[in-house]
Amino acid sequence: MNISEKINLTDTTPEERSPEDRSMAIRESLRNAIIDRRLAPGTKLSESEVGSLFDVSRTVARAALQMLAFEGLVKTERNRGAFVSNPSPEEARQIFASRRLIEPGIVAAAVERITPEDIAEFRRQLNEEERYMNERGPAARRAEIKASGDFHLMLASVAGNVILQRFMDELVARSSLVIALYGRSGVSSCGHSEHTAVLDALEKGDGERAAKLMIHHIDHIEADLDLQVKQGLGLKDALSLG
Amino acid sequence: MNISEKINLTDTTPEERSPEDRSMAIRESLRNAIIDRRLAPGTKLSESEVGSLFDVSRTVARAALQMLAFEGLVKTERNRGAFVSNPSPEEARQIFASRRLIEPGIVAAAVERITPEDIAEFRRQLNEEERYMNERGPAARRAEIKASGDFHLMLASVAGNVILQRFMDELVARSSLVIALYGRSGVSSCGHSEHTAVLDALEKGDGERAAKLMIHHIDHIEADLDLQVKQGLGLKDALSLG
DNA sequence: AATGTCAAGATTGCATACGATTTGCCCAAA
DNA sequence: TTTGGGCAAATCGTATGCAATCTTGACATT
Incomplete structure (x- = not known):
C-alpha cells in the first residue's frame, strides 16, 4: 500500500x-x-x-x-x-467535553477583543463554508469540515490567549477526525447557520448569548455523531477500553 | 556553568x-x-x-x-x-486565565466520580502539603509548590478526562514556573486551606460550591503574583514583548 | 574609545549506520 | 489439516559523523 x-x-x-x-x-x-x-x-x-x-x-x-x-x-x-489515530467513542466524548468547557470561555474573551476587521474576515470565512456546503461530493464535505474547524480556530485566535489557542488547535484537529469517523452524513450542514448566529451575537457584543449559542452548537455537533459501542471492527478495542 | x-x-x-x-x-x-x-x-x-x-x-x-x-x-x-522558559507576565496571565476556564469544569466532573478512596488519598496529600508548609527554607517551599500542584493534578485525574488531564499537566507545570518567578514569598501558604475547603465541598457532593472555591483559589494564586511590567532586567525583553 | 571585520570554536540540523525487537512466513510434525 | 518452532524481513531505537550556522573574541580601523 x-x-x-x-x-x-x-x-x-x-x-x-x-x-x-x-x-x-x-x-x-x-x-x-x-x-x-x-x-x-x-x-x-x-x-x-x-x-x-x-x-x-x-x-x-x-x-x-x-x-x-x-x-x-x-x-x-x-x-x-x-x-x-482511531479515536474511540470515549475519546470522542472527552474531546467534546473539553470543547464545551473551553469554547464558551474563548467566546467570552473574543467578544472583548473582536474588531470590525475580524468580523469582516469571519464573514468571508462563513461564505467559504457556505460554498462548500452547497457542493456535493466527499471532497466538498472534507473541505466543509475543515472550514468549519477553521471558524473555531479563528475565534480562538481573536480571543488572544495563545495557550487556549493551542489547545483548540489540538481539539479541532481531533474533532475533525472524530466527525469523519462517527459523523452521520447529512446533518453537519446545520453547523453553518449556528456559526453565523454566534458571529451575529459577537458583533452585537452579546457575549452571554454567543457563549450559549456556542455550547448549543457543540452539543449539536456531538449529537450528530454515532458514538455507540463500535460495531464489529475491534475486539482489541473492546478489550482495551472495557 | x-x-x-x-x-x-x-x-x-x-x-x-x-x-x-x-x-x-x-x-x-x-x-x-x-x-x-x-x-x-x-x-x-x-x-x-x-x-x-x-x-x-x-x-x-x-x-x-x-x-x-x-x-x-x-x-x-x-x-x-x-x-x-522565562514566561512573561502576559504568558502568566494567559496561563491562569486558562486554568480559570478549565478547573471549574474539572471540579464539576470530579464531584460525580470521586470515591471515598480518592478522598482518603487527597487527605494524605493535604497532610503532606501541610508538613512542607510548616517547614522553612527554599527546599520546603519548592516542595510545597510541587505538592500544591499535585493536588490539582490529582483532581484532574479523578475527573477522568485524559485530554483535560494533559492540559492541566502542562498548565500546572507552567504555573509552577510562574509562581517561582513572580510569587511574593509569604502568601502561598493560604493555598492549603483553600485546597481543604475544595475537598470538603467535594466530599459533601456540592459541586457548585467546590467550583466556586476553586475559582477563588486560582484568583488568589494569581493575585499573589507580581505581574507588573518586568522592572529593569531587559530592554531586550521590553522590545520582544511589546 | 568605539566600531567594523574576520577567524576560531561551539552547537545544532541532518543523514546514515548498526543493533534490537517484532512480525509474518514457511515448513515440519502431530 | 492444524499446530508449533524457527528463520528472514521489516521497522524502530540509538549512536555517531559531517556540514551549516551562530557566537565570541581578537584585531584592525576610524
Whole structure:
C-alpha cells in the first residue's frame, strides 16, 4: 500500500517553507492529510516511508511523527510504527467535553477583543463554508469540515490567549477526525447557520448569548455523531477500553 | 556553568523506568528540575550536555527537549539551543486565565466520580502539603509548590478526562514556573486551606460550591503574583514583548 | 574609545549506520 | 489439516559523523 498519492506535498505555502525545521512542514502536511481524512485512521506511517516521501531522512520524519503523537493525531507503538489515530467513542466524548468547557470561555474573551476587521474576515470565512456546503461530493464535505474547524480556530485566535489557542488547535484537529469517523452524513450542514448566529451575537457584543449559542452548537455537533459501542471492527478495542 | 548537580538523575521510580523510551524518563527528570526551580529560567540545556548527563546520545536528549518545548517549559532557538522558559507576565496571565476556564469544569466532573478512596488519598496529600508548609527554607517551599500542584493534578485525574488531564499537566507545570518567578514569598501558604475547603465541598457532593472555591483559589494564586511590567532586567525583553 | 571585520570554536540540523525487537512466513510434525 | 518452532524481513531505537550556522573574541580601523 502506498500512501504517497494521499499526501499533498505542497500543502505549505512557499513563504511558510521557512529555512527552518522541515519537520514542521511535514507535520503540517500530515496533519492536513489526517484531518481531511485523506489518510484514514489506522493507516501506518512508517518513518522511512514518510521520510522518502518528503525526501528527508528518518530523523526529521521521526520528529514530525513525534509531534503528531503528542497532539494525539497518531499513536505510536514501540518497535512497530506510527498509525493514524482511531479515536474511540470515549475519546470522542472527552474531546467534546473539553470543547464545551473551553469554547464558551474563548467566546467570552473574543467578544472583548473582536474588531470590525475580524468580523469582516469571519464573514468571508462563513461564505467559504457556505460554498462548500452547497457542493456535493466527499471532497466538498472534507473541505466543509475543515472550514468549519477553521471558524473555531479563528475565534480562538481573536480571543488572544495563545495557550487556549493551542489547545483548540489540538481539539479541532481531533474533532475533525472524530466527525469523519462517527459523523452521520447529512446533518453537519446545520453547523453553518449556528456559526453565523454566534458571529451575529459577537458583533452585537452579546457575549452571554454567543457563549450559549456556542455550547448549543457543540452539543449539536456531538449529537450528530454515532458514538455507540463500535460495531464489529475491534475486539482489541473492546478489550482495551472495557 | 555545570547543571549536573541541579538534576536528580534518579527522579523516576525504578518501575517507571520502563524498558521504553529513555527520552521520556529524561523529560520527567528535567521537568521536575524545572518546576522545582532547580533549573532557573534561562538556563541553557544543550543537547550534548543533557546527553552526557544522562549517558545517552544527543538523539535521545534532543527528543526529550523537543517534548519539553512542546509543553512550553523550554524554548528552543534555531542553531542556538534549548533554554528553560522565562514566561512573561502576559504568558502568566494567559496561563491562569486558562486554568480559570478549565478547573471549574474539572471540579464539576470530579464531584460525580470521586470515591471515598480518592478522598482518603487527597487527605494524605493535604497532610503532606501541610508538613512542607510548616517547614522553612527554599527546599520546603519548592516542595510545597510541587505538592500544591499535585493536588490539582490529582483532581484532574479523578475527573477522568485524559485530554483535560494533559492540559492541566502542562498548565500546572507552567504555573509552577510562574509562581517561582513572580510569587511574593509569604502568601502561598493560604493555598492549603483553600485546597481543604475544595475537598470538603467535594466530599459533601456540592459541586457548585467546590467550583466556586476553586475559582477563588486560582484568583488568589494569581493575585499573589507580581505581574507588573518586568522592572529593569531587559530592554531586550521590553522590545520582544511589546 | 568605539566600531567594523574576520577567524576560531561551539552547537545544532541532518543523514546514515548498526543493533534490537517484532512480525509474518514457511515448513515440519502431530 | 492444524499446530508449533524457527528463520528472514521489516521497522524502530540509538549512536555517531559531517556540514551549516551562530557566537565570541581578537584585531584592525576610524
